[in-house]
Amino acid sequence: MPNLGIEVLFRGTNLLRLLGGLWVAVRISLISTAISIFFGLMVGMLMVSKNKFLKLIFRLHLEIVRIMPQMVLLFIAYFGTTRVFGWNLPAEVSAVIVFSFWGIAEIGDLVRGALISIPVIQRESALALGMTQYQVYLYIILPQTIRRLVPLTINFITRLIKTTSLVMMIGIVEVLKVSQQIIEANRRTSPNAAFGVFAAVFLLYFLICWPISSLAGYLEKRWFQP
Amino acid sequence: MDMDVMISYLPLYLDALLLTVRIGWQGVLLAFFIGIPCATAVHLKIPAVKRVIQIYVELFRNTPLLVQLFFLYFGLPKIGIHVSAQFCGILGLGLLGGAYMAETFRSGLENIAPIQQESAQSLGMIPLQTFRYVILPQAVSSSIPGLLANVIFLLKETSVFSTISLLDLMFTAKDLIGMYAKTTECLLLLVIFYLILLLPVSLLGGFVERRLRYAEFGH
Numbered sequence: 001m002p003n004l005g006i007e008v009l010f011r012g013t014n015l016l017r018l019l020g021g022l023w024v025a026v027r028i029s030l031i032s033t034a035i036s037i038f039f040g041l042m043v044g045m046l047m048v049s050k051n052k053f054l055k056l057i058f059r060l061h062l063e064i065v066r067i068m069p070q071m072v073l074l075f076i077a078y079f080g081t082t083r084v085f086g087w088n089l090p091a092e093v094s095a096v097i098v099f100s101f102w103g104i105a106e107i108g109d110l111v112r113g114a115l116i117s118i119p120v121i122q123r124e125s126a127l128a129l130g131m132t133q134y135q136v137y138l139y140i141i142l143p144q145t146i147r148r149l150v151p152l153t154i155n156f157i158t159r160l161i162k163t164t165s166l167v168m169m170i171g172i173v174e175v176l177k178v179s180q181q182i183i184e185a186n187r188r189t190s191p192n193a194a195f196g197v198f199a200a201v202f203l204l205y206f207l208i209c210w211p212i213s214s215l216a217g218y219l220e221k222r223w224f225q226p
Numbered sequence: 227m228d229m230d231v232m233i234s235y236l237p238l239y240l241d242a243l244l245l246t247v248r249i250g251w252q253g254v255l256l257a258f259f260i261g262i263p264c265a266t267a268v269h270l271k272i273p274a275v276k277r278v279i280q281i282y283v284e285l286f287r288n289t290p291l292l293v294q295l296f297f298l299y300f301g302l303p304k305i306g307i308h309v310s311a312q313f314c315g316i317l318g319l320g321l322l323g324g325a326y327m328a329e330t331f332r333s334g335l336e337n338i339a340p341i342q343q344e345s346a347q348s349l350g351m352i353p354l355q356t357f358r359y360v361i362l363p364q365a366v367s368s369s370i371p372g373l374l375a376n377v378i379f380l381l382k383e384t385s386v387f388s389t390i391s392l393l394d395l396m397f398t399a400k401d402l403i404g405m406y407a408k409t410t411e412c413l414l415l416l417v418i419f420y421l422i423l424l425l426p427v428s429l430l431g432g433f434v435e436r437r438l439r440y441a442e443f444g445h
Contacts, residue, residue: 005304066378067424068417069385071396076413083409158288165290166386176292183300195304198297202289209288 005192009200014182018197021178022204025164028095028172033157035096036103043104044111062105071166073098078170095167099160106156114148115141147223154216158209165205175201232411235402239419242398246423249312249392250381253319257380258373260320261327268328269335270357279328286325292386294318299390315387323380330376334369335361367438374431381424395419 009015047058065073077094081087089097118141126136168177179201183193264279286294295318302309309317338361346356388397399416403409 063428067382067428068420069382069396071385072413072416072420075396075399075416079403079409080413162288162290165292168292169389176296192304195297195301198293198301202293202297205289205293206285210284213288 003190003192004196004199005190005194006196006200008182008186008190008193008196011186017178017182018175018200018204021173021175022208024092024172024174025167026161026208028092028099028167028174029157029160029164031096032099032103033160035100036107036156036160037153039100039104040107041111043108044115047108047112048115058105058108062109065102065105070098070102070163071169073101074166074170091167091170091172094170095164095172099163102163103156103160107153110149110152110156111145114145114152117148118144151216151220151223154212154219158213158216161209161212162205175204227414228408228411231406231408232415235411235415238398238402239395239415242393242395243419243423245392246381246384246387246394249315249319249387249394250384250423252316253384254323254377254380256316256320257323257327257376260324262331264324264328265331265335268332283325283328286322287329291318291322291383292389294322295386295390311387311390311392314390315384315392319380319383322383323376326376326379327373330372331365331369334365334372337368338364370438371431371435374427374434378424378427378431381427385420395423 009018043058046054049055074095077098078089078091081089081094122140122144123136126140131139164174165176168174173181179197183197186193264283267275268279295314298309298318299311299314342360342364343356346360351359384394385396387394388400391397395416399412402412
């Protein structure tokens with residue numbers, strides 16, 4: 001049985017540092033999620049409006065984030081803007097900008113999908129019952145839309161958390177960078193640390209994302225299966 | 227913007243694109259080979275196998291590819307399993323994609339109305355026939371948009387291969403920026419080359435989605 005290098009995790013403050021790194025990743029995704037949901041709701045509502053120009057803009061925005069890898073966007077936001085505009089954005093700010101840019105488009109599209117998926121008959125029936133336009137929106141359309149949205153949005157949040165692992169590429173010290181540092185620092189005493197530490201990071205990400213995505217699956221099952 | 231510089235970089239980017247395509251399509255192919263049988267096994271409820279597949283799917287769907295690659299590339303050699311960077315990339319992409327494909331295809335299989343199965347049985351089809359002629363074609367056609375979305379997702383994910391020192395587009399761009407500091411030109415080329423790689427797949431996705439609705443009612 002070769003040495004798995006797990007003991008490195010329990011030496012000194014290594015485990016705490018790893019968790020601190022994880023917090024950086026989670027913090028970035030929390031801020032980006034909040035921004036994305038707020039503006040995504042607006043974008044989604046605008047996308048079902050009749051304005052052709054707005055629709056085109058948002059469509060283009062969505063296609064850009066769907067096609068460009070997030071890593072490319074990060075590089076543009078962090079290195080590109082410095083060169084072209086002379087902005088000196090901190091790495092964490094550019095990460096939040098990129099993830100929000102991505103999240104607004106994706107959540108906007110989810111909102112759009114949820115809004116148009118409500119059958120027309122719901123609206124017509126409500127009107128036939130004598131509800132005002134405002135009541136129809138508040139009591140009929142909105143609750144159903146939100147119900148459809150919640151599981152999808154939760155799923156998106158896990159994608160966001162997973163994607164934050166890329167921010168080490170623009171110099172943010174998050175969990176992967178910390179684990180590299182720990183491995184380097186203990187190279188002499190435990191040369192096999194890479195196995196144990198990366199396995200730990202793997203599990204940490206799993207422990208964060210799995211409950212969240214299970215919740216989404218559970219809600220979907222409970223709300224949408226007869 | 228320096229045109230000459232960009233032209234002189236073109237061959238490097240082209241090589242990188244070819245590498246990305248080569249690893250990308252092998253990874254995607256592996257993902258299909260892992261994902262489709264896994265989904266079928268879960269759907270057919272093969273006892274122990276089902277449990278193992280579910281654990282695999284949850285593990286790989288809930289962790290980033292970057293972490294998986296680090297574990298495969300830097301972690302495994304420590305316990306005596308040495309793999310080349312390229313093999314690592316293909317394997318990582320295949321395992322990640324397999325989990326996603328399995329999930330997509332499984333929901334395609336599950337979303338078929340029970341009446342289809344019952345009708346087939348009442349027509350005297352044996353379970354194998356029911357699966358082959360009734361369930362499978364409908365599941366394939368209804369999950370194709372999802373599967374193609376996964377392909378795009380996987381090709382995008384190849385951008386993290388630069389971290390395990392594969393000379394892909396991202397690596398080339400990063401390297402050239404580091405050496406000659408022509409940031410704008412390098413990033414522009416990077417965007418253009420990713421468009422060349424992904425735009426056709428994305429367009430194909432839209433096209434196939436419109437054409438392959440034959441199993442739905444009214445088409």
